[in-house]
Amino acid sequence: METQPDQFNFDFYRETAEIVAESRDELKVKLGDFAGPLDLLLFLIRQEQANIFDIPIARITNEYLRYIRLMKTLDIAVAADFLVMAATLIEVKSKMLLPRDPLADDGEETEDPRQELVDRLLEYEKYKAASQMLYERTTVEQAIFARGKIESDDANEEIDATLFDLLTVFQKTLARHKDEIRMEIHREEISLAEMIRNLKKRLNDQVELILSSFFEEMHSKRELVTAFIAVLEIVRTESVRLLQKATFGEIVLKKV
Amino acid sequence: MEAAEEIQEIEVEKRGRSTSELVAAVEALIYVSDEPLTARLLADVLDENKESIEAAIETLKQEYEARESGLQIREIAGGWQIATRTELHEDVRKFLKTRPSAKLSLASLETLAVIAYKQPVTVPEILEIRGVQSASAIKTLLDKRLIVAKGRKETVGRPMQYGTSKEFLIQFGLKDLSELPSIEDFEDLAG
Numbered sequence: 476m477e478t479q480p481d482q483f484n485f486d487f488y489r490e491t492a493e494i495v496a497e498s499r500d501e502l503k504v505k506l507g508d509f510a511g512p513l514d515l516l517l518f519l520i521r522q523e524q525a526n527i528f529d530i531p532i533a534r535i536t537n538e539y540l541r542y543i544r545l546m547k548t549l550d551i552a553v554a555a556d557f558l559v560m561a562a563t564l565i566e567v568k569s570k571m572l573l574p575r576d577p578l579a580d581d582g583e584e585t586e587d588p589r590q591e592l593v594d595r596l597l598e599y600e601k602y603k604a605a606s607q608m609l610y611e612r613t614t615v616e617q618a619i620f621a622r623g624k625i626e627s628d629d630a631n632e633e634i635d636a637t638l639f640d641l642l643t644v645f646q647k648t649l650a651r652h653k654d655e656i657r658m659e660i661h662r663e664e665i666s667l668a669e670m671i672r673n674l675k676k677r678l679n680d681q682v683e684l685i686l687s688s689f690f691e692e693m694h695s696k697r698e699l700v701t702a703f704i705a706v707l708e709i710v711r712t713e714s715v716r717l718l719q720k721a722t723f724g725e726i727v728l729k730k731v
Numbered sequence: 732m733e734a735a736e737e738i739q740e741i742e743v744e745k746r747g748r749s750t751s752e753l754v755a756a757v758e759a760l761i762y763v764s765d766e767p768l769t770a771r772l773l774a775d776v777l778d779e780n781k782e783s784i785e786a787a788i789e790t791l792k793q794e795y796e797a798r799e800s801g802l803q804i805r806e807i808a809g810g811w812q813i814a815t816r817t818e819l820h821e822d823v824r825k826f827l828k829t830r831p832s833a834k835l836s837l838a839s840l841e842t843l844a845v846i847a848y849k850q851p852v853t854v855p856e857i858l859e860i861r862g863v864q865s866a867s868a869i870k871t872l873l874d875k876r877l878i879v880a881k882g883r884k885e886t887v888g889r890p891m892q893y894g895t896s897k898e899f900l901i902q903f904g905l906k907d908l909s910e911l912p913s914i915e916d917f918e919d920l921a922g
Contacts, residue, residue: 557863619820
């Protein structure tokens with residue numbers, strides 16, 4: 476059905492980020508464990524037992540970069556999204572390091588550089604929770620079975636065929652079968668490599684070869700074509716020349 | 732809906748039914764329908780008003796519950812369906828020789844959650860919330876017919892919009908989209 480392996484057999488309870496926490500053996504970290512950069516970030520914040528409204532940005536950024544480095548087999552498109560987040564983190568971190576503008580305060584509180592990130596994380600977290608709810612629902616739903624479809628013509632279109640339809644299909648199948656047999660015979664014919672080998676042997680034995688008599692030895696059009704290509708090939712690759720002594724005369728194949 | 736038209740073609744003789752006869756007829760129709768059957772369609776076919784149909788369905792539900800039936804009458808995707816009880820899933824699976832089907836990936840589930848709550852929603856909008864490309868997840872969801880294209884958004888680039896399908900309601904056991912808990916309810920769960 477599906478081809479993408481990462482779409483398969485995901486189990487919400489077994490394969491959440493928590494399992495990574497268990498096996499903190501760093502080399503075992505896989506991308507598949509995180510649905511995206513926000514997911515990884517949430518995991519790291521939780522692992523550090525940090526407050527989402529007061530993210531220790533320097534520590535989290537370092538952890539995030541460490542994980543990114545460990546993810547070696549990343550899908551390139553996905554990797555880009557993880558890197559965008561890394562850049563965002565570094566940007567926020569550098570903004571945090573800047574001293575506050577002493578002239579700009581008093582009236583309005585300067586915005587925390589982390590605010591936008593926090594908003595995104597909170598928004599994402601809601602959908603993550605919603606996806607867990609969906610997962611639970613589908614698990615329950617898979618324990619309920621409705622009656623299968625009734626075998627009627629309507630439900631089973633394949634049966635909806637007449638005798639003539641069947642005959643047509645049968646004839647087509649037969650015709651296809653015939654083609655296959657014909658092709659097998661072709662394959663038994665001499666190959667170009669064999670033809671070249673034969674031709675070389677003949678030239679070794681008799682030095683000169685009249686082209687028209689050589690062509691007449693061929694049994695089929697296909698063999699004839701092969702023979703012709705063999706002649707062209709041997710002239711190109713070997714020290715053999717084609718000579719025509721008189722206009723409209725016999726063409727002779729001759730070793731030089 | 733095609734099946735619905737066909738059902739209507741069959742002449743149902745109009746006659747006064749007793750309540751128990753109506754309950755029986757409703758049960759028969761829900762049984763033969765391979766899709767969840769709406770109360771409205773039942774009313775049309777049986778030539779009864781919607782209220783008496785709903786009353787009949789309620790009676791039927793209670794009857795099944797009272798005798799602890801292996802079946803249940805359940806409301807799903809805007810219609811009614813006869814299905815096995817959850818508790819019996821092991822026996823049913825053993826008989827059908829089936830296993831729970833392949834689960835959706837974390838990425839697909841998240842994408843589906845965003846689509847379910849934000850529909851109609853475009854790919855860039857999904858990216859904004861998830862922070863990651865969702866192309867393969869969207870393809871999976873389309874293949875599984877859980878989501879459908881809902882036309883283009885009249886904005887720059889006219890991106891395709893996606894929404895959930897009837898199949899989504901069926902597979903997630905929902906009467907309709909309003910049965911989904913509000914997205915704001917997840918705020919407390921998160922964190």
